[in-house]
Amino acid sequence: MKKFILDLELKENSILDKKHFLLKLTSPSPLPPMLPGQFVQVLVKNSQEVFLRRPVSIHYVDRERNELWLLIQVVGKGSQKLSELSPGATVNLLLPLGNTFTLDPVPQSRLILIGGGVGIAPLLFLGAYLKNNNHQCNFLLGARSKKDLLQLTEFEKYGTVYTTTEDGSHGEKGYVTQHSILKSKSFDMIYACGPTPMMKALAEYASETGVYCEVSLENTMACGIGACLCCVTDSLDGHLCVCTEGPVFNSKRLKW
Amino acid sequence: MKKFILDLELKENSILDKKHFLLKLTSPSPLPPMLPGQFVQVLVKNSQEVFLRRPVSIHYVDRERNELWLLIQVVGKGSQKLSELSPGATVNLLLPLGNTFTLDPVPQSRLILIGGGVGIAPLLFLGAYLKNNNHQCNFLLGARSKKDLLQLTEFEKYGTVYTTTEDGSHGEKGYVTQHSILKSKSFDMIYACGPTPMMKALAEYASETGVYCEVSLENTMACGIGACLCCVTDSLDGHLCVCTEGPVFNSKRLKW
Amino acid sequence: MVKLSVNIGGVELKNPVMTASGTFGYGLEYSDFIDISRIGGIIVKGTTIRERQGNPYPRMAETSSGMLNAVGLQNKGVDHFVSEIYPKIKDIDTNFFVNVSGSTIEDYVATAEKLNDLEKIPGIELNISCPNVKEGGMAFGTSCASAAEVTKAVRRVYHRSLMVKLSPNVSNISDIAQAVEYEGADSVSLINTLLGMAVDAEKRKAILSTVTGGLSGPAVKPVALRMVWQVSQAVKIPVIGLGGIMSAQDAIEFILAGATAVQVGTANFIDPCISTKIIDGIEDYLVRNKFNNISDIVGVI
Amino acid sequence: MVKLSVNIGGVELKNPVMTASGTFGYGLEYSDFIDISRIGGIIVKGTTIRERQGNPYPRMAETSSGMLNAVGLQNKGVDHFVSEIYPKIKDIDTNFFVNVSGSTIEDYVATAEKLNDLEKIPGIELNISCPNVKEGGMAFGTSCASAAEVTKAVRRVYHRSLMVKLSPNVSNISDIAQAVEYEGADSVSLINTLLGMAVDAEKRKAILSTVTGGLSGPAVKPVALRMVWQVSQAVKIPVIGLGGIMSAQDAIEFILAGATAVQVGTANFIDPCISTKIIDGIEDYLVRNKFNNISDIVGVI
Ligand SMILES: Cc1cc2nc3c(=O)[nH]c(=O)nc-3n(C[C@H](O)[C@H](O)[C@H](O)COP(=O)(O)OP(=O)(O)OC[C@H]3O[C@@H](n4cnc5c(N)ncnc54)[C@H](O)[C@@H]3O)c2cc1C
Ligand SMILES: Cc1cc2nc3c(=O)[nH]c(=O)nc-3n(C[C@H](O)[C@H](O)[C@H](O)COP(=O)(O)OP(=O)(O)OC[C@H]3O[C@@H](n4cnc5c(N)ncnc54)[C@H](O)[C@@H]3O)c2cc1C
């Protein structure tokens, strides 16, 4: 897919909770093609500390409104700076980057999209895409507590939502990997994004149960386009670039 | 004089012309003592390029409104960034720095305050101070053209204002150093600030006519408080620190 | 029309802007963003005699106005380059140089030999300065004797333009430049990365898997400018300057300091279009300052 | 209460934070902003046997995340220090070290001798690494033989704590550290500035009157961290780390990499209160991470 460098305009910056915010970006011209699982490289301006771009998943693309959504967690200087942007600001992006989730599962497959923390970000776009293509999605979303479960009403538009919270304040208590649905129902395919321990546990679950499992990895990146080789992950086929050969991988190919 | 590090609040940022702006800064508590000729070191935030503070003269201190005024020319990254500040912004300053102009000239002295370009900045505070102390000031202000003559109505409050413009659009045509007043009247004391060639010409004029002349120098600074020795100027007494032994010097002591 | 073309050790570049090894892939990675044939020269990734997996993750850390990398020459080996990559790039109208790396002199020589016959590769950049590999690499670049030895050995077998890339991690870079000039280098490029380190204070560990890595980006520009200035006074062959170039102004600073051409590295990550912007910016500068030829400003300081 | 005090070659500092030579004047310049007696140690300006005017203006240039200086050891000479400055600082409750610089071994020795008897000066920092003077200075710091020679000569006459400040402009800083340790240095501090250069593209001239100057600030931190890590593994005497420290986190990174104490330089220009903020920040870090003693985290990497 052709990559672009674009100046988008910030239409809305919603603070979701203390640590998360949602950017809605738009442009006078139609946004280029983008697919679920892909990400963007955001330029952080006006910061003394931030030098490199920051990789962020495509949370959702609203074609009607010509909007690109990014769901971001404040973890350091770059995300902090982005959280302070006001509507009208120009945000420079490289996009779309990376590969995609498997977008054409066998019809009638039992799909579950599992996200932990801000790892839910790419799953909204994926769920919407799959629903549009006549698949039924189950979402299993985990967070620390009820207030940390983000975008629930959005997810509910595209499938059945199950949740876990560490303190039991919403859904089942515990981690997503402990949710009863994983025992009570069987699935043909898992799409997962979240903290490494979560994805590792799912990779094990997948290999034990023989379910096909795709994970979207995070990694420190410089270029985002396969030029620097800084973002490798170890796999059965050696070092793979997360920014071009990923971020989505078959969990079986990775060395956990 | 005791120096402070202060966070002031930007009350007003007025664009005076394409290249100049005026910052009015205030604080809930009374601003510390500051005297004409002194300067501040401004911290420029949110810039990838700017690392060091920027020295800026004290343009005026409005004790009634508890305001510090800075008159700044956009020349590079730092001044550009400051020009973009919005009211409400916090500006961190070290102040007051450096020595002062001679503030107690002999009563009845014939004083002329000569400024070229943004060099007029420290002269407003000086003129106001001298007037308050029952001195009569003449201002001779030079600029490229009429629209570049800044703050004229302010200066008029404190004395008689003469002007030169390079294109003759206001006052006499030419440089300040060519103004007829310097020939038609005689003065006991010159206070000058402006581009080096202007100050050099005035230093020569002063030494020929025997008039006492004080110039306020610019220099590249790191610390602004005499610690780094980066800001020296050559004088008959060797290298002098502009930030502590200046910025105001007797023009005779300097090697031009 | 100002003349932008320069001659680098026998290779004519249409303009003095090249892209630096390891930061521009094989050029193709950038072709969605710019017309890569506009670039004066493209130095491809560090290439070794055999495939290398490079260092374990993490390989990168951001620093103030810069970054550290410890990629460690991951590449599929020179044969892969010759059979798979070369056919894809050979018809692009720019000059591709292969960055040749190795752990032993034999490796360097063998790799260079295999590139000798590639018609559309007018030269190689001999990387005697990579700080990210255990043996060899930088070690060759930090003493005059070993720098001379590897240059001499490669010179004997390689008949096209030989650019030697110098390490900045040395007491006296001019001596090394003179040593490789003496052994037949056609040009020198500098600087490779400065050896640095980053620490995660919360985890109380080094960030890079290799602890140390190579520092690049604007942070190193002052050191790079100084070395380019020193080396350009010490040698007669062309000097290619790099290290922290982010803008046309930066590139011009290197040219004024003595560089005949420049390379743009880390900046490509922040703006994939930067190399062509720099070409345009240099042209504007020359026009604005009424120079007819880029050579008028080389080394005027 | 966590223990912050450290011992640096026989001198007990109340905390590991010192201020770097040439960036903190004689301390008094900062006393409007902070209580300077809170600082672990203050290294005063470079002091030479005779008064020096330093280099002509311009002496400073801003760079990406850093600055270049070419002050060139402007100072009024050691006798002036002894008679005029010492009386003003001797009763301040911190440790003042004099940074001793020179052009010849005799100069270093003579200067050190004059400081021997100052009761409240527990040590000197031997500056064999200043890049801003024509003869001597850095030259001593860039070869093992000369670094050893000057250390040996000063050690013979100077009986208090001898800290030797190393130059980063070398191929192998560990070798030099070992050489000065062998000759009796009680501690080593590093890094001094990296030799750099800045160019004014519009004027087509070097910015500094001396063309080259010393680079400091966060830009150099990765290089400094790496060298501190290398040297702390090579010597047994305490290592004092500096170069680009702007925050408590930066200071902790140096300590984790092997520094027993740190120095804060350029950061003082941006925030004159930074040294005491760093002391507080280190204490907070230790408390938060449940360490009782700063020594628990020295060199854990
Ligand atoms: C393909 C991809 C998609 C991503 N999608 C999203 C998303 O949709 N929403 C979101 O909030 N975040 C996402 N991330 C993570 C995001 O890129 C980082 O959180 C961000 O770069 C941190 O930048 P910062 O300046 O705020 O933090 P920094 O100050 O740079 O770092 C803070 C801490 O986080 C660590 N860190 C920083 N970046 C990464 C990283 N990429 N991987 C692991 N650790 C890191 C640092 O080492 C440091 O300890 C994604 C990452 C990748 C690679
Ligand atoms: C005591 C003192 C008082 C000053 N008062 C004022 C004032 O009231 N209003 C005002 O507009 N300016 C004043 N200046 C000048 C002001 O400090 C500089 O214009 C400013 O630092 C430029 O910063 P910048 O980031 O915008 O430009 P930069 O990007 O840093 O520089 C742009 C160009 O200007 C040159 N330059 C930068 N700073 C100086 C300097 N200090 N002296 C000479 N050349 C320099 C640079 O070399 C470069 O060529 C004063 C300077 C001093 C020393």
Ligand SMILES: Cc1cc2nc3c(=O)[nH]c(=O)nc-3n(C[C@H](O)[C@H](O)[C@H](O)COP(=O)(O)O)c2cc1C
């Ligand atoms: C991610 C990365 C990988 C690099 N790989 C190589 C390499 O394979 N061979 C080489 O000679 N230099 C390599 N370099 C060094 C660059 O070519 C260049 O010398 C250095 O980054 C300084 O230039 P810059 O500041 O413009 O990036 C690499 C640099 C980076 C950042």
Ligand SMILES: Cc1cc2nc3c(=O)[nH]c(=O)nc-3n(C[C@H](O)[C@H](O)[C@H](O)COP(=O)(O)O)c2cc1C
């Ligand atoms: C303006 C200035 C003057 C300096 N003068 C000296 C000096 O006289 N003696 C010395 O040993 N180091 C001197 N240094 C080097 C610093 O002490 C320190 O080693 C260096 O700046 C790196 O630390 P930093 O990045 O924290 O500033 C000077 C540095 C600066 C910026």
Ligand code: FES
């Ligand atoms: S981030 Fe550069 S190759 Fe992936």
Ligand code: FES
């Ligand atoms: S700016 Fe530091 S001494 Fe004047």
